[in-house]
Amino acid sequence: MTTTSLTTTTTAGRAAEADGRRRKHGTHLNGLPWILPAFVFVVGLIYYSVFYTGYISTLDWDGLAPTAKAVGLGNxxxxxxxxxxxxxxxxxxxxxxxxxxxxxxxxxxxxxxxxxxxxxxxxxxxxxxxxxxxxxxxxxxxxxxxxxxxxxxxxxxxxxxxxxxxxxxxxxxxxxxxxxxxxxxxxxxxxxxxxxxxxxxxxxxxxxxxxxxxxxxxxxxxxxxxxxxxxxxxxxxxxxxxxxxxxxxxxxxxxxxxxxxxxxxxxxxxxxxxxxxxxxxxxxxxxxxxxxxxxxxxxxxxxxxxxxxxxx
Amino acid sequence: MFELRRRSSRVILQVVLFLLTVPFLLPLVQMVIGALGGIGWRNFVVVWDTGVIPTFFRNSAILAASVIAIVYVLSMTASFGFSKLHIFGKEVYFWLMLAALTLPEVILLSPLFVTATQLHLYNTLTAVVLPLAALQLPFVILLTRNYFDGIPTELIDAGRIDGASVVQTFWHIVLPLTRPIASAVVVLTLINSWNSYLLPLVFLQDRSRQVVTLLPQFFVGEYTNDQTKILAAAVMTAVPTVLAYVLMQKNFERGLSAGALK
Structure with a gap:
């Protein structure tokens, strides 16, 4: 997967501070790159579809015609x-x-x-x-x-x-x-x-x-x-x-x-x-x-x- | 659970079990008997000679393998992140994903149909693989995150202290520990993608691109009045699944139960 950009520049002071946090969160390293692919994929595809469904539900449309008639809550x-x-x-x-x-x-x-x-x-x-x-x-x-x-x-x-x-x-x-x-x-x-x-x-x-x-x-x-x-x-x-x-x-x-x-x-x-x-x-x-x-x-x-x- | 001291009651329990189990077998019996009707086992030859069976199986295999690959890679990395790494606003991301957990796929039909047509993905396996994987992921991530939570964080810290990068720690320390859940994930995803019907039905029109769940209908089209051929095709589709289950019984049961709970 994506290679992570992990901060390895920890001064002594920062390390101690991070140590305290480590107790709470496992480690202080930024994990965002690890979850982002799955998150973007799922949320992108599914939420996109759900909102698009919401939009389509206000149309009178066959799915192919270039123009669709807006009907509000008609459907x-x-x-x-x-x-x-x-x-x-x-x-x-x-x-x-x-x-x-x-x-x-x-x-x-x-x-x-x-x-x-x-x-x-x-x-x-x-x-x-x-x-x-x-x-x-x-x-x-x-x-x-x-x-x-x-x-x-x-x-x-x-x-x-x-x-x-x-x-x-x-x-x-x-x-x-x-x-x-x-x-x-x-x-x-x-x-x-x-x-x-x-x-x-x-x-x-x-x-x-x-x-x-x-x-x-x-x-x-x-x-x-x-x-x-x-x-x-x-x-x-x-x-x-x-x-x-x-x-x-x-x-x-x-x-x-x-x-x-x-x-x-x-x-x-x-x-x-x-x-x-x-x-x-x-x-x-x-x-x-x-x-x-x-x-x-x-x-x-x-x-x-x-x-x-x-x-x- | 039933403690039975008398021999007669033990026999009764055995008979009750037998009577409850037989109905589960009947449809399979009907399937085989039906497939052997008319010209007998030659129904299978006729069905095989149409030449489409290997194509349908190959497509199903590609479909399942692709969905499994996507789901496995994305769920393992994401669960590691969610469980062991620091992410600002972690739970917000997590719950946003979990909200997609209960979605029936049919809801995605209209937008996916429109989008796939516009992107010229209609009639390609991609149009089925991507939504299938996206629909599996929230469930699987919930499952694997729970599992990752059970892995002691000290192990990862120890790896870090020894100078391993996060990627190395993930690869050498964490992944080998996740095999039990990984096999559950693979089986669950395999069954769900191999047995999926609605998305292939909508997106795969071309016969050279269709998958095994569309086989019976293909033969309904070919032999409208010959049930025996349709059932022979059904038997040929069912046999690999049943074999896979019987050979990997524990994995299947664990995988499906894992998918149902949590």
Whole structure:
């Protein structure tokens, strides 16, 4: 990287002064050149984009034409009157609550089971974690097939005597969104599981021992000792899931393209549809701004809840 | 966590675990069965014979390697600076970077699209590499700075007293100590760039420049009604990832967990 310009001209007096500072800051040498490349790169690219998005959101523009029409807050008033925008927000909220709850429950229970004496724990672990490393884009065609009329989902239902439930899952506006949630749960439970697994290793054995001596059953121990002990992990996962829900794009875009009739539209797919596909780049930028505000606000709220909980 | 004394309850727990795990396997089973439908394993031959697979893989490798290189160099130097050197207004810089932590990439779409077109970067890997790296960095720097904070400052002072320059200290003393976090960073960045879809979708139109996540769609275009070929392509994309995970299981789990926490 950049060679640093370090001051080596220290007189005796200065050295002593620097010595005092060294206690506080590690060393007295100027570290700015070390952080500047990363700082300029990140702040340059991202902040530039964010401010540019803010500017574009006041335009009626296709992104290519040399002239754009300034419309002020027009895009925003249009957005707040747009039922698809509200539907996308609703889907994101439902998606977040459901996937987070299911993943947390599943991941937690799986981690607890693996911490017990079970056979083939390693094999189970690998199987649960593999979906996490696979690209959603790679798996999308597989899931389209699974949910098809003659696909695996219906095949299983017919073979366990629930054939009456079988139908084309993705073509039905009522079941398309739950179907996508199931894909997400399949993909990310592995990560939830690994994190809880690690968190449970940190719980002091004495605590569990004490609970056993008090004749607390397995479920009581799990609920009163292990679950509170994993609180930090749960909060991290809540934050991760929230941002993940706001980011959702690959799966709805590739599996249902937001349909049928926008029933699986998310903010991400809608921004893409509006901005890139239909070239209403100003409108897409306005939705992006809302998404940005939600992401930052959500992170702040969950972060604060975390601090409050930690001090309580 | 479950302490089970009776044999019957142990068997029940094992069965519950099995029943909970099987659903994770089903999509993979469906993928392989589907890929072997119709003309069987020859689907793979047909897909391979299109000749595009090596190109897509090569592009993905270039993409991932470039993002990893940028993220690694910039995060290591920056974390060293943030953690061990004196910088006026250090925390302001740090928080300005961290504010970018929660950004969904889709927000960058409109401005990046406009900018890339104006700079003639549209349809180049650069247009994907730079934003991907920029989006990874805040997270990774948060991670590595925490790690650097755990390295005793005395080590660096000792190096300085022995007459080593800061660059030498960084290179010979600090970097060798950061291997565990470095492997987590590499794995995390590798998965995120290898699996990235939205930015390649928007910026890479030319087939000779596309990456593996765009493969299924390429084959959807080629064989609209032949699912078997599309799934064969999916299997070929998934196999290297699964292999890499199984071979470096610990690294992958640590890398992804590190990325999720903190």
């Amino acid at each position: 925003f008033t249009k957005m707040f009157a747009d039922p698809v925008f509200w539907a996308a927000l609703r889907h994101t909220a439902v998606f977040y609550v459901v996937t987070f709850t299911v993943q947390t429950a599943l991941g937690f229970v799986l981690a607890a089971i693996m911490h017990s004496r079970v056979r083939f724990a390693m094999l189970h672990k690998v199987v649960i974690f593999i979906p996490t490393v696979l690209a959603p884009a790679t798996m999308a065609p597989v899931f389209r097939l699974i949910y098809a009329d003659d696909g695996m989902a219906n095949w299983i239902l017919r073979h366990v005597g629930l054939g009456s439930l079988a139908h084309p899952w993705l073509a039905d506006g009522k079941t398309a969104l739950p179907a996508l949630m199931l894909i997400t749960v399949w993909q990310w439970t592995g990560l939830t599981f690994i994190l809880y697994y690690a968190a449970m290793s940190q719980i002091e054995p004495e605590l569990l021992e004490a609970a056993r001596l008090d004749r607390a059953g397995n479920l009581r121990t799990l609920w009163y000792i292990v679950w509170p002990g994993c609180r930090g992990t749960t909060v991290s996962l809540a934050m991760l899931g929230f941002i993940g829900a706001l980011k959702t794009f690959d799966i709805p875009y590739l599996v249902t393209t937001g349909g049928p009739y926008h029933s699986t539209e998310f903010l991400g797919t809608y921004i893409y549809r509006m901005g890139i596909r239909q070239a209403h780049i100003g409108y897409a930028a306005a939705i992006s701004i809302v998404l940005l505000v939600l992401a930052v606000a959500g992170a702040l709220v969950i972060g604060r809840a975390n601090r409050k909980g930690a001090s309580a």
